[in-house]
Amino acid sequence: MSGSREPRSGNTTVDVVVVGAGFAGLSAAERLVSTGRSVLVVEGRDRVGGRSLSGEVAGVKVDLGATWVARRHTAVRDLASRVGCTTTDQFAQGRNVLWMAGRRRTYGGTIPKVSPAALVDMARMQAAVNKLVATVDVEAAWETPGAGRLDAVSFGEWLDRKNALPGTRALMTVISKVQWGCTPGDVSLLHALRYIRSAGGLDHMLDVEGGQQQDRIVETTQEIAQRVAERLGDRVRLETPVRRIAQDDDGVTVRTDSGEIRARYAIVTASPAHRAAIAFEPALSEQGEGLTRTWRMGVLSKAFVAYERPFWRAEGCSGEAVTDTGTVFITFDVSPAPGGPGVLMAFCDPRVFDGFGPGARRDRVVRQLADLYGPQALAPIDYLDHCWGAEPFAPGGPNPAVAPYATTSFGKALSEPHGRVHWAGSETAGEWAGTMNGAVLTGQRTAESVLTLLTRDVREGASR
Numbered sequence: 001m002s003g004s005r006e007p008r009s010g011n012t013t014v015d016v017v018v019v020g021a022g023f024a025g026l027s028a029a030e031r032l033v034s035t036g037r038s039v040l041v042v043e044g045r046d047r048v049g050g051r052s053l054s055g056e057v058a059g060v061k062v063d064l065g066a067t068w069v070a071r072r073h074t075a076v077r078d079l080a081s082r083v084g085c086t087t088t089d090q091f092a093q094g095r096n097v098l099w100m101a102g103r104r105r106t107y108g109g110t111i112p113k114v115s116p117a118a119l120v121d122m123a124r125m126q127a128a129v130n131k132l133v134a135t136v137d138v139e140a141a142w143e144t145p146g147a148g149r150l151d152a153v154s155f156g157e158w159l160d161r162k163n164a165l166p167g168t169r170a171l172m173t174v175i176s177k178v179q180w181g182c183t184p185g186d187v188s189l190l191h192a193l194r195y196i197r198s199a200g201g202l203d204h205m206l207d208v209e210g211g212q213q214q215d216r217i218v219e220t221t222q223e224i225a226q227r228v229a230e231r232l233g234d235r236v237r238l239e240t241p242v243r244r245i246a247q248d249d250d251g252v253t254v255r256t257d258s259g260e261i262r263a264r265y266a267i268v269t270a271s272p273a274h275r276a277a278i279a280f281e282p283a284l285s286e287q288g289e290g291l292t293r294t295w296r297m298g299v300l301s302k303a304f305v306a307y308e309r310p311f312w313r314a315e316g317c318s319g320e321a322v323t324d325t326g327t328v329f330i331t332f333d334v335s336p337a338p339g340g341p342g343v344l345m346a347f348c349d350p351r352v353f354d355g356f357g358p359g360a361r362r363d364r365v366v367r368q369l370a371d372l373y374g375p376q377a378l379a380p381i382d383y384l385d386h387c388w389g390a391e392p393f394a395p396g397g398p399n400p401a402v403a404p405y406a407t408t409s410f411g412k413a414l415s416e417p418h419g420r421v422h423w424a425g426s427e428t429a430g431e432w433a434g435t436m437n438g439a440v441l442t443g444q445r446t447a448e449s450v451l452t453l454l455t456r457d458v459r460e461g462a463s464r
């Protein structure tokens with residue numbers, strides 16, 4: 001991998017140029033290289049992994065971005081095992097903590113056991129979500145029966161219309177912040193339904209055991225990407241933002257600050273909003289332009305607080321907490337071993353987190369953990385956080401916070417090729433959109449499409 005601070009200059013010619021060294025781009029490159037094609041992966045950041053990023057707290061490697069893999073995430077699991085990375089269960093033994101409306105309780109299972117009326121309401125709303133989810137065309141949400149109606153309201157407006165009780169709303173808000181990096185009022189109902197369907201339904205999306213939070217990668221998720229990139233070697237160029245992609249009858253010319261790359265085809269894995277930073281020639285279709293303007297990224301922040309030991313376990317707590325108050329809205333135990341150190345991973349609401357300085361952010365998180373887990377939480381041995389909205393390049397995540405009308409108006413442009421420019425990336429996935437697994441599948445799928453075209457070009461060239 002060419003990871004030097006000084007990117008190589010000069011012009012290069014390859015079969016395929018891949019923009020972005022996240023899971024989609026690396027998977028596309030891996031597939032193309034396995035068939036003997038020449039490939040160059042150009043990445044704007046100084047690292048690979050995209051929305052997967054490792055950090056270290058009290059000597060423990062943690063995932064600042066993507067963390068979990070489900071059992072059904074077979075594509076990313078295969079990739080992980082091929083490069084020697086291993087999984088470990090997400091710790092989930094003991095009771096979870098619920099802090100709602102200023103009151104602390106503990107509960108077992110996925111759904112907080114609050115009042116009987118609240119439980120009935122939760123079940124009612126889950127059934128309503130599931131009924132709509134079942135109607136969604138996951139490959140082409142804009143072709144879902146009644147798509148226009150579903151895309152004309154936000155998830156939040158729909159909850160209002162259904163008279164969801166405060167407890168149900170609070171849980172749906174947590175889901176929205178974790179999945180789309182926004183509150184329910186900022187995401188279209190159709191987009192929310194598409195992502196829930198693509199995540200295998202609400203239960204699979206929310207569950208730890210047997211669900212989407214089933215396993216973590218011991219070595220961290222970014223390590224998978226780093227190992228794939230190492231195998232690709234000099235075919236990966238870091239600190240090389242793509243500024244412009246022009247195309248003619250024979251191929252594409254990709255302009256970077258350090259030179260031009262000529263290729264037969266380009267695979268762009270930048271998320272829809274980040275496609276806007278590339279000047280396309282000819283310009284994107286109106287739908288393609290609209291997509292880049294309206295599929296803005298949501299934002300999410302994460303903090304890791306380390307203790308000598310996972311003290312909450314001794315008190316029968318799982319380390320999983322849900323709260324509607326303050327900065328932290330959900331926590332998980334990501335301790336490496338029962339003997340310590342104990343590490344809590346806290347999802348933080350960027351609106352009441354990102355604007356503060358490092359010391360204030362730490363104080364806010366630690367004080368809230370003390371509310372959830374008691375005064376022992378006030379004595380951490382280490383702390384680390386990451387604000388995805390403040391990333392200097394390709395900011396945001398985990399996923400786009402797509403507002404009403406944007407899916408029906410522009411969704412078709414997600415994966416429709418723009419001439420010789422093909423699109424991959426988690427957002428273009430049908431099944432498993434918004435996950436590393438979806439990203440891997442789209443990289444592989446797009447590589448196959450481009451391979452077919454390369455073969456066709458050779459055949460047509462020979463017959464001319």
Ligand SMILES: Cc1cc2nc3c(=O)[nH]c(=O)nc-3n(C[C@H](O)[C@H](O)[C@H](O)COP(=O)(O)OP(=O)(O)OC[C@H]3O[C@@H](n4cnc5c(N)ncnc54)[C@H](O)[C@@H]3O)c2cc1C
Nearest residue numbers: 020022023024044050051066067068242397425426435436
């Ligand atoms: C906080 C957080 C938590 C998450 N949790 C999970 C989880 O638990 N499980 C899960 O499966 N997923 C999770 N995700 C989502 C997951 O990380 C993504 O779905 C997946 O990594 C996307 O991969 P990708 O290759 O499609 O896109 P990316 O990872 O975004 O890669 C695209 C790459 O393109 C580069 N790029 C963009 N524009 C240009 C340009 N002009 N020139 C050159 N390079 C460019 C970017 O820098 C980036 O590296 C999480 C994400 C975040 C942020």
